[in-house]
Amino acid sequence: MEQVEKMPETEIAEQKSKSLWVHAFYQLISDPFAKVSFIIVALYALVAILSGFDIIAGNWDVQFGEGYSAPSWQHIFGTDLFGRSVFLKTVKGTEVAMSVGLVTAIISMIIGVTLGATAGYFGGKVDEFIVWFYTTVTSIPYIMLLVAITFILGKGLIAVYLALGLSSWVNLCRLIRGEVIRHKDREYVHAASAIGANEFTKLFKHIVPNVLHIVIINFSLQFQVAIKSEVILSYLGLGVQGRPSWGTMINDAKQELAQGVWWQLAAATLAMFVVVLSLNILGDALRDALDPKLKGKK
Amino acid sequence: MVAGDPTQLLLGKHATAKQMLELKRELGLDRPFFIQYLDIVKSAFTFDFGRSWSTKQEIIEMIKIGAMPSLTVSIPAFILSTIVSIAVSLLVSFFRGSKLDRFMVFTCVAMMSISSLAYILFAQKFLAYELGLFEISGYESGFPYFLPYVLLPVLIWVVLNLGPDVRFYRTIILDEIYQDYVRTARAKGLSEKMILFKHVLKNAMIPIITYVVIQIPFLILGALLIESFFGIPGLGGITLNAINSSDFPVIRAMTVLSAVAYIIFSVITDVLYTLVDPRVRLK
Numbered sequence: 001m002e003q004v005e006k007m008p009e010t011e012i013a014e015q016k017s018k019s020l021w022v023h024a025f026y027q028l029i030s031d032p033f034a035k036v037s038f039i040i041v042a043l044y045a046l047v048a049i050l051s052g053f054d055i056i057a058g059n060w061d062v063q064f065g066e067g068y069s070a071p072s073w074q075h076i077f078g079t080d081l082f083g084r085s086v087f088l089k090t091v092k093g094t095e096v097a098m099s100v101g102l103v104t105a106i107i108s109m110i111i112g113v114t115l116g117a118t119a120g121y122f123g124g125k126v127d128e129f130i131v132w133f134y135t136t137v138t139s140i141p142y143i144m145l146l147v148a149i150t151f152i153l154g155k156g157l158i159a160v161y162l163a164l165g166l167s168s169w170v171n172l173c174r175l176i177r178g179e180v181i182r183h184k185d186r187e188y189v190h191a192a193s194a195i196g197a198n199e200f201t202k203l204f205k206h207i208v209p210n211v212l213h214i215v216i217i218n219f220s221l222q223f224q225v226a227i228k229s230e231v232i233l234s235y236l237g238l239g240v241q242g243r244p245s246w247g248t249m250i251n252d253a254k255q256e257l258a259q260g261v262w263w264q265l266a267a268a269t270l271a272m273f274v275v276v277l278s279l280n281i282l283g284d285a286l287r288d289a290l291d292p293k294l295k296g297k298k
Numbered sequence: 299m300v301a302g303d304p305t306q307l308l309l310g311k312h313a314t315a316k317q318m319l320e321l322k323r324e325l326g327l328d329r330p331f332f333i334q335y336l337d338i339v340k341s342a343f344t345f346d347f348g349r350s351w352s353t354k355q356e357i358i359e360m361i362k363i364g365a366m367p368s369l370t371v372s373i374p375a376f377i378l379s380t381i382v383s384i385a386v387s388l389l390v391s392f393f394r395g396s397k398l399d400r401f402m403v404f405t406c407v408a409m410m411s412i413s414s415l416a417y418i419l420f421a422q423k424f425l426a427y428e429l430g431l432f433e434i435s436g437y438e439s440g441f442p443y444f445l446p447y448v449l450l451p452v453l454i455w456v457v458l459n460l461g462p463d464v465r466f467y468r469t470i471i472l473d474e475i476y477q478d479y480v481r482t483a484r485a486k487g488l489s490e491k492m493i494l495f496k497h498v499l500k501n502a503m504i505p506i507i508t509y510v511v512i513q514i515p516f517l518i519l520g521a522l523l524i525e526s527f528f529g530i531p532g533l534g535g536i537t538l539n540a541i542n543s544s545d546f547p548v549i550r551a552m553t554v555l556s557a558v559a560y561i562i563f564s565v566i567t568d569v570l571y572t573l574v575d576p577r578v579r580l581k
Contacts, residue, residue, distance in 0.1 A: 139515075139560035143522055144553045147541050224411070231413045235523065236541060250415050254527075257423045269416040276411035284407070 020213065024289035034285035037278035044275045048098035051091055060088040060244060068261050078263035080252070089244040090267045096245035097227045097272065100160055101279075104226035105219050107165025108172060113208065113215060115169070116176030121184055121203045130177070134170045142167060143232065150238040157240050160233055164226045172218045179211040213290035220283035224276040231272075246272050307544045308351060325351075338550060342558050347551035352543045357551045360536055365518065367437055368525065368532030371448045372517040375455035380510055382456060383463035390464070391471040392494055402464070410461035418527045421454055435529035451524045470505045474498045503574040511567045515559035 028034050051057045063083040064075060071078040077086035119130035137145070145167040153159035183189065184207060192206045227246075233239045234247030246268040253265035304327065305318040322328045326337075341347050347357035390399045426432040432450035474480065475498055483493045518533060525534035533552065540548035571578045 135564075136557075139557040140553055141516060141556050143541075144537075144549065144556075147549070228413055231415050232523070235415055236538070246413075250413055250419070253419055257419055262423070265416060265419055269413060272413060273408075273411050277408055280407045280411055 020290060024213075024286075027289040028285055031285050033281050037281040037285070040274060040278040041282060044094055044278075045098055047091060048095045051095045052099075057088045057091040060084060060092040068256075068259070071263050077267040078261075080264055081256075086249075086264050086267050089249060089264075090246070090271045092244045093246045093249060093268065094271065094275075096157070096240055096243065096247075097230065097275070099157075100164065100230050101223040101226045103161040104164040104168065104229075105222040107161065108169035108222055109215060109219055111166070112169035112172030112218070113176055116173035117180050117203055117208055117211075119173070120177040120180030121199075121207065123181075127177075130173070134173055137167070138170050143236070146229070146233060147236065147238065150233070155238060155241055159238070160230060160240060163233065163238070164229050168222060168225065168229075172215070172222070175214050175218070176211055179214060180207055183207050183210055213286075217283055217287045217290060220279050220286060224279040224283075227272060227276055227279075304351075304544060304546055338554060341551070342554050347554070348547050350540070350545055350548050352540075352545045357548055360548070361533065361551070361555065364531060364533040364536050366439065366532075367444070367530050368518065368534060370444050371451045371455070371525065371530060371532065372521065374448070375452040375521075376513065376517055378452065379456040379459040379463060383460055384467055384506070386460070387464045387467035387471060388494060388499070390468055391475060391498075392490065394472060394475070403468070406461040406464045408461075409457070410465075414458055414523060417454055417458060418523060421450060422527060426450055433528075435527070437528075437530045447528070447530065451521070451528050451530065454524060455521055466509060467502075467506065470502045471498055474502050477501070500574075504571060504578075507570050507574060508567055511563055511570065512560075515556055515563045518556060518559055 028038075047056070061084060064085050065079050065083050067079060067081050067083045069075065069079045069083075075085050075087060077090060080086055080089065115130050115134070119127040140148075146163045149163040149166055150159045153162055180203075189202055189206055192202050197206065230239060230245060231247040231250050234245065234251045239245060239247045239251070249264050249268035253262070253268075256262075256264060305321045305325070306313060309317055309321060319328075326334065345358055347361075349355060350357055350360065353360075386402065390402045393399050422434060426434045432453075433447045435447075437447045438444055471494075479501075480493055480497060483497050484490075488496075522534040522538050524530075525532045526538045529535075536548065537552045539545070540552070
């Protein structure tokens with residue numbers, strides 16, 4: 001009992017001495033929604049990895065029964081046109097969804113942070129050029145940009161990654177630019193130059209870690225936007241080929257629904273709903289925990 | 299749809315090299331890229347987009363015909379969704395921190411977590427086909443006649459935008475609610491309703507206007523997916539067809555059109571700032 005009572009004191013002490021991150025961590029684990037969401041996302045990631053190594057759902061392309069049989073105890077999500085289990089296809093689709101989310105978010109993070117930090121820090125002509133560049137990108141409708149990039153790259157998973165990654169960095173870039181502008185004249189940056197740090201060190205070692213919370217929040221939101229966008233790409237015929245993805249499953253449903261086959265659409269939508277919702281809740285919880293402006297407000 | 303030489307796409311697999319070269323010359327694709335680029339830039343001012351490769355129509359005529367059906371869907375949908383979202387977000391901001399607020403925020407997030415394609419497919423199947431509440435697809439031009447056809451598309455548009463919009467407006471309003479002037483107003487004895495409508499909403503106008511106006515240029519293209527599913531012969535449907543048939547001039551024209559609209563509305567946003575906020579002056 002004594003130990004239990006002492007714990008909070010050390011926690012508080014750590015919170016005071018140890019910055020935003022520790023504080024955020026405690027706030028996150030005390031939020032049941034965030035915890036459940038995190039576990040769900042982790043489970044999806046695990047499923048994706050296991051199916052990536054062919055440990056589960058490797059037999060998704062095996063014919064199990066008649067085509068288009070409705071959900072039953074044997075096949076809880078029914079079967080598709082070729083009698084394949086929709087459940088296994090959904091599981092296999094997790095692999096595409098999670099990898100698309102992850103890779104896209106990484107690509108847009110790298111571009112957004114680099115360009116945003118450079119523009120904000122160096123200002124002048126460099127800033128003008130980068131602002132011009134991302135304004136140009138935003139003036140093109142999102143779908144057109146996706147189409148243009150896949151036209152150049154051809155079809156396939158790599159094209160999906162790049163198309164989504166290259167068209168989704170603007171928001172982060174804009175945020176980082178603004179935040180770096182606010183930070184670059186702070187005392188700690190002057191202190192860094194006083195001890196002889198060069199521009200590169202000042203920017204990436206001192207300023208960027210201070211705006212990292214924006215990157216993390218954006219990462220979790222980008223992740224789910226990418227999962228949703230994969231569906232649109234599949235609808236346009238630009239999605240992944242030769243393997244199941246939630247996008248192709250939902251896209252197949254346009255013909256199936258007329259025949260009363262709703263389970264493929266329902267399974268893919270449900271699988272997607274759960275993980276996207278979790279990522280959204282996680283993103284919100286991260287924002288509440290990491291954004292200093294929101295502290296004490298609810 | 300495949301990437302690669304557009305002349306091959308147009309002539310099919312068995313085209314000879316000579317045919318491809320001739321077609322290239324005809325379409326002006328043999329000229330240097332820079333010259334072709336200048337043509338595109340020029341088209342932003344002259345609106346001379348050439349002809350479609352697949353239907354051979356003048357593209358500017360296609361745009362004139364397609365604009366109306368698109369706008370009959372996108373304008374009512376846009377106005378309705380903006381009003382509904384601002385009203386809901388004012389309501390939840392008024393009850394901030396309460397169960398209602400938390401429930402609404404969660405509902406918004408949940409609504410955003412469903413694929414837009416799934417909304418369209420389910421609504422078309424169950425609301426229009428099974429229950430027969432709406433037209434399944436199609437369009438008729440002329441004032442009262444288009445109404446039944448645009449009802450469901452408008453409804454889907456509003457539902458699709460409700461989640462992100464309410465979240466955005468709520469954040470903006472809550473940002474203002476904790477400012478000092480609100481505390482002063484409250485200390486003065488103003489009612490919470492008065493504060494929300496007279497003080498907070500006015501001060502939140504800048505981000506709200508930015509958010510609203512910058513959506514307008516994209517209304518011209520309409521909702522690409524919604525239009526193609528409901529058979530509305532608007533610009534969105536034309537664009538999707540062009541994408542499916544690799545009709546580059548049409549894709550290019552639509553891109554230029556929306557980019558020009560984007561620039562115009564960015565300028566309008568800046569001008570509107572000076573109207574709602576006297577502190578902002580144009581240089």
